[in-house]
Amino acid sequence: MEKHQQQPLQIGLAGFGNVGAGVYKNLIKNRALLEKRIGRALEIRRIVVRDPAKNRDVALPADLVSTDLDSLIDDDAIDIVVELIGGTDRAFELVKAALEKGKTVVTGNKALLAERGLELFAIADEKKTPIYFEAAVAGGIPIIKTVQESLVGNHIESVAGIINGTCNYILTRMTEAGLDYPEALNEAQNLGYAEADPTLDINGWDAAHKAIILASLSYGCWVPTEQIYVEGIEKITRRDIEFAQRFGYTVKLLAVIRLHPESSAIELRVQPSLIPRGHILASVNGVFNAILIRGDVVGETLFYGSGAGQDPTSSSVISDLADAALWRNTCEGQTGFVPHGLYGKPLPIDETDSKYYLRVEADDQPGVLAQIARVLGDHDIGILSVIQPEDHDPGSAPIVLMLHYARFGTIRQALAELRSLDCIREEPILMRVESL
Secondary structure (H helix, E strand, O other): OOHHHOOOEEEEEEOOOHHHHHHHHHHHHOHHHHHHHHOOOEEEEEEEOOOOOOOOOOOOOHHHEEOOOHHHHHOOOOOEEEEOOOOOHHHHHHHHHHHHOOOEEEEOOHHHHHHHHHHHHHHHHHHOOOEEOHHHOOOOOOHHHHHHHHOOOOOEEEEEEEOOHHHHHHHHHHHHOOOOHHHHHHHHHHOOOOOOOOHHHHOOHHHHHHHHHHHHHHHOOOOOHHHOEEOOOOOOOHHHHHHHHHHOEEEEEEEEEEEEOOOOEEEEEEEEEEEEOOOHHHHOOOOEEEEEEEEOOOEEEEEEEEOOOHHHHHHHHHHHHHHHHHHHHHOOOOOOOOOOOOOOOEOOHHHOEEEEEEEEEEEOOOOHHHHHHHHHHHOOOOEEEEEOOOOOOOOEEEEEEEEEEEEHHHHHHHHHHHHOOOOEOOOOEEEEEOOO
């Protein structure tokens, strides 16, 4: 049978939120184009939602609606299950059941893959049924396919990325408009860039889930969530942004994945970091994402684009649907995560090193700077430069130091000692200074 004569592939769509609605809308919009490019039609057969009566920007087709997730599994006519419900528990059960039934799976659920991907890809391998997950990382940027296919001939030396649009928007507004953190967060929520409960974004874990996926694809082993170090942006203030600028840096929430060849260990962390203002990642603003990958053959490559939103993310889902259609036609091509076991375990965070930005609020009296310098000196931490502004509140003064390269474990020990000083008034603020 020729391709244009084949029956359309039937899709079961779980979730009709922002991304699910975009998938439905854009599949209809570009149906003819897709059929010409992949040689087979794609049709949505069933849409499962929690609340059919909910107001939506895209009209929910009443004849396709169900509230029963199991109907996607029980319907033998459905070839592909698209999981866009979020969360981990119910989503895991749905994806697991779909794979066991021989249905191809497309998902944009980074938390699911980061926390339970090892189990799901084992089932996919056993059942010879693929999982596609381009939409799980960086919205419309085709980074999953790039790592899996375009860079397949490279040892990945490092990945550094701005992969959470909410945090990037907040930090951009704090930098460009001089907003305090609460003001910038409120603005992001009003514009729809941050959820009513923005916890997973601002505490760094949304970016961490994506980093785990990228690290696992790059280095061949699925990294447990407890082995990644994560800090969010909640403690960053407008003053920190201003001090960073005086030193020549921009503050970004950065995911860093780096191979240490001497030990075959992987550095994996998400932290607010100072990036030199002249570096290309420092110019990535608003809700945009960017990922910088260095391979041993290709060198340095940059991927930039919309990291979230209905259309960019639905574009990635539809790309996966096209790949799923081609796979079902030929049973060839990428089938999900391919373990290759080339590298060792993640490097303990205390063994990583960098330069650092440190701000302490201390009593405004003689000898305070000497006490701080003594603590740092006792831990063999060098001071590169110091700012102590003249304009400050009576009785208290910010002291901002740029510190030389040191192990993170050593820095944490020094911070614990600094906190114990009677002259220190608030929790010190520490950020990495990245060398990219």
